[in-house]
Amino acid sequence: MSRRVVVQPDDGPMLSVRGLQRTFPNGVTALEDATFELREGESLALMGPSGAGKSTLLSLIGLLDSATGGEFHLFGGDIRGMSASMQSALRRTSIGFVFQAFHLVPHMTARQNVEVGLRARGAFRAAARRAADKALMRVGLDHRRDALPTTLSGGEQQRVAIARALAVRPRLLLCDEPTGNLDTKSSAAILALLTTERDPLSSLIIVTHDANVASSCSRVITVTDGRTDEATR
Amino acid sequence: MIYAIERAVSGVRGRWRRNVLVIVAVALSAASFVLMLALSLGSSDAVLRSLGDGETSRVQLALPSTAWQAKENTLLHELLSADGVFGGGTLTSSDATGVTVVLTSAARSSPLNTAVAVATNEGLQSRDIDWIEGHDFPSATVLRADPRQIVLGARVARDLGVSARPGDNQVSVNGSNASVVGIISETGDSALLTAAAVVPPELIPLLTSDLPARVIDLTVRAEMSSWVVSQAPTAVWPQEPAAVSATAPADPRQLRDRLEAETQGLITAVTWVMVGVSVFVIANTMQIAIGERRREIGVSRAFGISPMSIGFQFFLEASILGLVGSLAGALLGALIASATTMILGWDLVLPLAVVIVPGAGLILGGVGGLVPAWIASRVRPLELLRAP
Numbered sequence: 001m002s003r004r005v006v007v008q009p010d011d012g013p014m015l016s017v018r019g020l021q022r023t024f025p026n027g028v029t030a031l032e033d034a035t036f037e038l039r040e041g042e043s044l045a046l047m048g049p050s051g052a053g054k055s056t057l058l059s060l061i062g063l064l065d066s067a068t069g070g071e072f073h074l075f076g077g078d079i080r081g082m083s084a085s086m087q088s089a090l091r092r093t094s095i096g097f098v099f100q101a102f103h104l105v106p107h108m109t110a111r112q113n114v115e116v117g118l119r120a121r122g123a124f125r126a127a128a129r130r131a132a133d134k135a136l137m138r139v140g141l142d143h144r145r146d147a148l149p150t151t152l153s154g155g156e157q158q159r160v161a162i163a164r165a166l167a168v169r170p171r172l173l174l175c176d177e178p179t180g181n182l183d184t185k186s187s188a189a190i191l192a193l194l195t196t197e198r199d200p201l202s203s204l205i206i207v208t209h210d211a212n213v214a215s216s217c218s219r220v221i222t223v224t225d226g227r228t229d230e231a232t233r
Numbered sequence: 234m235i236y237a238i239e240r241a242v243s244g245v246r247g248r249w250r251r252n253v254l255v256i257v258a259v260a261l262s263a264a265s266f267v268l269m270l271a272l273s274l275g276s277s278d279a280v281l282r283s284l285g286d287g288e289t290s291r292v293q294l295a296l297p298s299t300a301w302q303a304k305e306n307t308l309l310h311e312l313l314s315a316d317g318v319f320g321g322g323t324l325t326s327s328d329a330t331g332v333t334v335v336l337t338s339a340a341r342s343s344p345l346n347t348a349v350a351v352a353t354n355e356g357l358q359s360r361d362i363d364w365i366e367g368h369d370f371p372s373a374t375v376l377r378a379d380p381r382q383i384v385l386g387a388r389v390a391r392d393l394g395v396s397a398r399p400g401d402n403q404v405s406v407n408g409s410n411a412s413v414v415g416i417i418s419e420t421g422d423s424a425l426l427t428a429a430a431v432v433p434p435e436l437i438p439l440l441t442s443d444l445p446a447r448v449i450d451l452t453v454r455a456e457m458s459s460w461v462v463s464q465a466p467t468a469v470w471p472q473e474p475a476a477v478s479a480t481a482p483a484d485p486r487q488l489r490d491r492l493e494a495e496t497q498g499l500i501t502a503v504t505w506v507m508v509g510v511s512v513f514v515i516a517n518t519m520q521i522a523i524g525e526r527r528r529e530i531g532v533s534r535a536f537g538i539s540p541m542s543i544g545f546q547f548f549l550e551a552s553i554l555g556l557v558g559s560l561a562g563a564l565l566g567a568l569i570a571s572a573t574t575m576i577l578g579w580d581l582v583l584p585l586a587v588v589i590v591p592g593a594g595l596i597l598g599g600v601g602g603l604v605p606a607w608i609a610s611r612v613r614p615l616e617l618l619r620a621p
Contacts, residue, residue, distance in 0.1 A: 106528075
């Protein structure tokens with residue numbers, strides 16, 4: 001079974017970053033100062049020009065990368081000094097990802113791709129299969145569950161990726177330009193899925209260039225030259 | 234854990250073409266090991282058989298020339314009653330006698346100089362002499378009355394154009410008539426006598442005044458040979474034991490053990506090389522597999538599969554390759570060894586150590602997968618997802 005991560009809930013924000021920095025070993029600073037908070041159930045759009053540091057910030061929040069400075073609290077716990085295994089456990093139990101490039105495993109069927117997160121959480125094969133089928137049904141792809149990613153359209157691949165993220169019912173869903181590679185019609189469908197199929201209590205952070213996508217979120221933060229600035233609405 | 238095992242099995246099955254090549258490489262190494270071991274043991278076993286059955290040994294006693302006057306059963310009576318002495322009799326080879334005679338026959342009037350060996354029926358039986366035709370010497374009573382009865386080696390009989398059949402078995406030995414009672418084959422131990430005229434002890438004083446030493450061949454239990462060598466001189470020639478020389482060849486089992494030790498040293502060296510190659514092949518394949526599956530690893534890590542689980546998955550994959558390859562190799566090696574030994578007429582000898590080959594393959598596969606597994610578990614998920 002999946003290991004439980006002891007992060008005590010409190011009355012504070014689900015996510016809190018203050019002065020968060022990321023400088024790569026080659027000396028390039030991708031993120032200078034990210035400061036904001038996110039509460040349970042909120043949705044947040046990260047906007048800004050290419051190279052501003054949006055994806056880097058999302059990777060840090062998703063514990064896919066480590067910050068080189070600043071404060072970072074997630075689900076009430078301090079991420080600094082947390083071991084790789086603990087971070088893995090936190091991702092496993094509480095975080096879901098939707099990547100711009102989908103990142104579906106090419107030799108796995110749509111169903112098997114959706115099962116990845118469920119199996120990582122300790123679900124047995126049969127239970128994972130049932131949950132994956134249910135998630136694929138929610139995104140309207142139950143008829144393509146045995147298809148390999150290479151046989152799916154871009155929109156279908158992204159729906160599989162969303163099903164994979166939603167299947168684990170994450171407390172925090174992170175989407176990196178989920179509509180970036182899609183046409184207008186597919187983008188609208190994906191956006192609808194993210195807003196309608198997401199657990200109402202879970203929080204959402206979307207990196208996007210699309211103003212329509214941003215407008216569907218409750219808050220918008222602009223990232224410019226590695227610094228965050230929240231727009232008032 | 235279960236999911237890691239499933240991923241490992243899926244990884245082996247999913248890339249079966251390349252994995253089959255790895256399995257074949259490991260299997261060939263394992264098969265070579267088993268085959269070398271089986272052939273080494275089979276060959277030393279065959280050598281042992283050719284030297285005897287390993288349970289018996291031969292002791293030769295050289296008695297002084299005056300011993301020709303003694304009856305053989307008198308000489309050997311005490312020795313043959315000893316436990317572990319199976320039999321024996323006079324068998325003095327032509328090399329030992331140094332005596333030659335001139336033979337002629339009706340078919341060949343030109344003289345044929347032939348070396349003379351001296352033997353009794355018991356001596357011939359102790360060497361499992363094969364007969365082409367005829368039989369061994371008549372009884373001692375008949376020989377005392379008429380000692381001119383001889384046995385010829387096959388080559389001598391051929392040169393003289395005689396056989397052991399009445400009417401065609403008369404030869405002249407140094408100008409005196411003699412009867413050929415038997416002709417000895419040219420194969421096996423019999424080949425020792427193929428160029429000799431074998432005469433009974435009763436005849437040798439008539440052929441030479443310079444009598445040679447009387448050599449007696451004894452068949453004894455292998456572990457008794459040393460004891461027989463030490464005790465026989467007194468037993469057969471108590472009046473002057475020091476005049477008897479007793480010798481025994483090296484124990485065939487010691488020879489086999491030495492042969493096996495030397496061969497197994499070579500096998501060990503070759504095995505280490507093959508182990509190194511197998512581990513390298515597995516490690517290299519796993520390294521390539523990890524490179525190709527960076528996205529899969531990255532997604533797995535992003536969805537919370539721990540570094541340890543990723544490492545375990547690839548460690549297990551490598552172990553499965555090692556296990557399957559070595560299992561197939563052990564079976565293949567045993568099969569080839571079985572066929573080879575059957576063709577060569579050897580016994581199939583496989584030590585119990587062969588059953589550990591699959592286990593060793595499992596461990597060596599794991600060793601080959603350790604470094605790639607460790608590398609796979611150390612890579613940050615973001616780096617994996619950024620990879621093309």
